[in-house]
Amino acid sequence: MFSSAENTQSNNPKWYCKCGICNGKWVPKRTFHRHTDEVFSNKTVPLLPKYQFDEAAYRDENLLSPLFSGANTTLLEAVTQHLHVFSTNHGMSKSALTDVLKTEKRTLPQPNNLPASYKEAKDLIKHLLIPLYKYDVCVNDCVVYRDNTEFAGLQSCPKCKEPRYFNGKVRKSFTYMPLGPRLARWFGTFNLCKLLYAEKISVRGTLTDFVDGSLYNSWFQTGGVFEATEEPLCVPLSLFTDGVNPNKHTSSQKSMWPLILTWINLPRTIRQVMGPMLLMGIIPSGPKGCEPKTLEPYLEILIEELLDLTEFPLQNAYIGAPTTVKVALLQFLCDIPAYSKLLHLSGHSALRSCPYCNEVGHYCHSLKKTIHVSNRHFLPIGDKMREGTGFALQDRETKNPTTISNEQEKQMRLKYDRLPNKTQKQKHQKETGLKGTYALMKLPYHNRLHQMQPDGMHTIADFISHVMDMLIGKHDGVNVRSCEKSFNRFPEIWVQRNSAVTEALPPQGTKRNKKRRLNEENVNPEESIVLHPTPWSLSKEQIKTADARAASITYSIAHNISPGPHFSKPWTLRTMNAKLQASFFKQSFN
Structure with a gap:
C-alpha cells in the first residue's frame, strides 16, 4: 500500500505515497509516515500481511509421521538431514543423493516412508522452500531481462548488442532470493520472532556492539529512518559484497560476487551465523571467468524490493496479530576495492582515493604509484606531531581534512553522467574521485558518508605486512632512496654511485630482476651502487x-x-x- 523512492527531479528526497489521501504523489518523509499512521489507525485499508506464512506448515501430519513403524525419527527430520548433507558437500550430485536414498530405503525396515530419489525428497518439502526468481542477464552485465521492464522480450542487449541466447540456451542467468518471504517466515515463526523482543545485554558506559553506538540509536530518534517505531518491528540491514574466487588456481579464475544482507539488530550471537545472514544472490562470472563489469543491473532488483518493503504488514507470531514492519538498508561493509565497484568510487591507488575527505594523493615518479603524505590529519589541531620535522611535507598542518556534503556529492555525480565523452568523464573522476550515479542512490535515506564503513581486515593485514617488509628491508632499493630524496628526507641514505667502490649492496632479487631494474633506473651496470643502511631497517x-x-x-x-x-x-x-x-x-x- 505504501512504498518509497527518490524523486530525482528535486534536490530534496521525496517519498512515493500511494495511500488514498495522496494517491501516488511525491511527498516529504514526515508526510509519508504521518499518512501511513493515519491510514492504518483509521483502518481505511485492511492491514493484511503482504506475504503469507503459516507456521502450521511445519506441523503437517504427513511430514511428522514416523519414518517407519516404531521409529523415533520423523519423515521431515530424515529428509532434512539428507538435504543438509547434499547442500554442504558441493561435489555431491543429485544422482548421488538419489543412489543414497535408494540404498537407505532398501536397508530400513519395510515398509518405510523415505523418498527414493532427489526429486521425491524435494517435492515433499517444496511448499516449505523460499521462492526463487531466475532472470536472464546480458553476458556483459548491461541489463537484466525482467518481465516488468522494457528489456523483457528482447533477443539481444540494447547496449552492447550481444545476443541473449546461444544455440537456444541462455548465455547468462542470475538467481535472486527475495527478502520479503524470508521476513514473513521469520516474523511468522514464534521462536524466531521472540528473539527480536529479547532484552539486549549491555554494560553501562561500555561500547560492546554496534547497536550500542550513537549512529544506531539515531535511526530511532526524531528525524531518523525508524522514527517513532518499536525496535523489534524494524529491520535495519547491512550489505556486504566482494569478489570470490572458488578455485585455487588463478589461471582458472571464476570471480563471482555474492550479495549478502545482515540483520543488524538480531542478537550478536546469531547475527553473523550463516543461517540468519541473508544471501540475496550470487552475481555470476563473465566470459572466460572474469568478474562482472558492473553490479548495477543486479542491485536494481534488490533496490526495487527494498523500496517496496519500506513499510509493509506482516503477521507477527509473538504478538499474534498483523504488524507494520519497516525495512531499510543503512550500512555497507566492504573493502575499498569492492566499494569502488559498488558505490562508483575511484580505487585505492587513485589521486582522490580517500572516500571521506578532499585529500589529494601525491604521485611518486620514483615508486610509480600514488602515496598519501597527509598522515597527520587524524591528530588534534594542537598535537606536536603536526610539526613538519620528519614528515614528507615539510610544513605544519594546522587544519583537519574537509569533506563534501551528501548533496554536493550527488550534484558532482550527476555532472559526471551528463558529460559527453569518456575523456571528460575520466578527467572529472580524477578531480573528484567519483564515477557517476549508482543504484543505491534511489533509496531516500541513503547517505554514503555515514553508512559506508570499510572492512578494516585488509587494511590492518596489509599495514602489518608493509611494516614487516620495511623492517627486513625487503623492498629497499634505488627507487625507495630516490623517493626519500624527492622529499628531502634522510640524506644519509640517498643513492651514491662510485665506480671506485667494489663492495656495494646491490638490489635484492635474481640477476635477471637486477638487470631489469638497472635498465629502468638508467644506471650503468659497471658503476657500483652504494646503499647505506636505513634507520628503519634491521641488520x-x-x-x-x-x-x-x-x-x-x-x-x-x-x-x-x-x-x-x-x-x-x-x-x-x-x-x-x-x-x-x-x-x-x-x-x-x-
Whole structure:
C-alpha cells in the first residue's frame, strides 16, 4: 500500500505515497509516515500481511509421521538431514543423493516412508522452500531481462548488442532470493520472532556492539529512518559484497560476487551465523571467468524490493496479530576495492582515493604509484606531531581534512553522467574521485558518508605486512632512496654511485630482476651502487634476534598461532587474522 523512492527531479528526497489521501504523489518523509499512521489507525485499508506464512506448515501430519513403524525419527527430520548433507558437500550430485536414498530405503525396515530419489525428497518439502526468481542477464552485465521492464522480450542487449541466447540456451542467468518471504517466515515463526523482543545485554558506559553506538540509536530518534517505531518491528540491514574466487588456481579464475544482507539488530550471537545472514544472490562470472563489469543491473532488483518493503504488514507470531514492519538498508561493509565497484568510487591507488575527505594523493615518479603524505590529519589541531620535522611535507598542518556534503556529492555525480565523452568523464573522476550515479542512490535515506564503513581486515593485514617488509628491508632499493630524496628526507641514505667502490649492496632479487631494474633506473651496470643502511631497517643480526623472540612467545591454546621466524619469513603472518597479527606485534615489541 505504501512504498518509497527518490524523486530525482528535486534536490530534496521525496517519498512515493500511494495511500488514498495522496494517491501516488511525491511527498516529504514526515508526510509519508504521518499518512501511513493515519491510514492504518483509521483502518481505511485492511492491514493484511503482504506475504503469507503459516507456521502450521511445519506441523503437517504427513511430514511428522514416523519414518517407519516404531521409529523415533520423523519423515521431515530424515529428509532434512539428507538435504543438509547434499547442500554442504558441493561435489555431491543429485544422482548421488538419489543412489543414497535408494540404498537407505532398501536397508530400513519395510515398509518405510523415505523418498527414493532427489526429486521425491524435494517435492515433499517444496511448499516449505523460499521462492526463487531466475532472470536472464546480458553476458556483459548491461541489463537484466525482467518481465516488468522494457528489456523483457528482447533477443539481444540494447547496449552492447550481444545476443541473449546461444544455440537456444541462455548465455547468462542470475538467481535472486527475495527478502520479503524470508521476513514473513521469520516474523511468522514464534521462536524466531521472540528473539527480536529479547532484552539486549549491555554494560553501562561500555561500547560492546554496534547497536550500542550513537549512529544506531539515531535511526530511532526524531528525524531518523525508524522514527517513532518499536525496535523489534524494524529491520535495519547491512550489505556486504566482494569478489570470490572458488578455485585455487588463478589461471582458472571464476570471480563471482555474492550479495549478502545482515540483520543488524538480531542478537550478536546469531547475527553473523550463516543461517540468519541473508544471501540475496550470487552475481555470476563473465566470459572466460572474469568478474562482472558492473553490479548495477543486479542491485536494481534488490533496490526495487527494498523500496517496496519500506513499510509493509506482516503477521507477527509473538504478538499474534498483523504488524507494520519497516525495512531499510543503512550500512555497507566492504573493502575499498569492492566499494569502488559498488558505490562508483575511484580505487585505492587513485589521486582522490580517500572516500571521506578532499585529500589529494601525491604521485611518486620514483615508486610509480600514488602515496598519501597527509598522515597527520587524524591528530588534534594542537598535537606536536603536526610539526613538519620528519614528515614528507615539510610544513605544519594546522587544519583537519574537509569533506563534501551528501548533496554536493550527488550534484558532482550527476555532472559526471551528463558529460559527453569518456575523456571528460575520466578527467572529472580524477578531480573528484567519483564515477557517476549508482543504484543505491534511489533509496531516500541513503547517505554514503555515514553508512559506508570499510572492512578494516585488509587494511590492518596489509599495514602489518608493509611494516614487516620495511623492517627486513625487503623492498629497499634505488627507487625507495630516490623517493626519500624527492622529499628531502634522510640524506644519509640517498643513492651514491662510485665506480671506485667494489663492495656495494646491490638490489635484492635474481640477476635477471637486477638487470631489469638497472635498465629502468638508467644506471650503468659497471658503476657500483652504494646503499647505506636505513634507520628503519634491521641488520641481519637484529633479524636473527627478532626471530628468536618471535619463536619464544607463548600463545593461548585458543589462538591458532604457531611461534616461528616471522621476521625472516614474514609470509607466515598471512595465515593469521588481523587481530592476531596486532597481538603478535604487541608482544614482540614489549
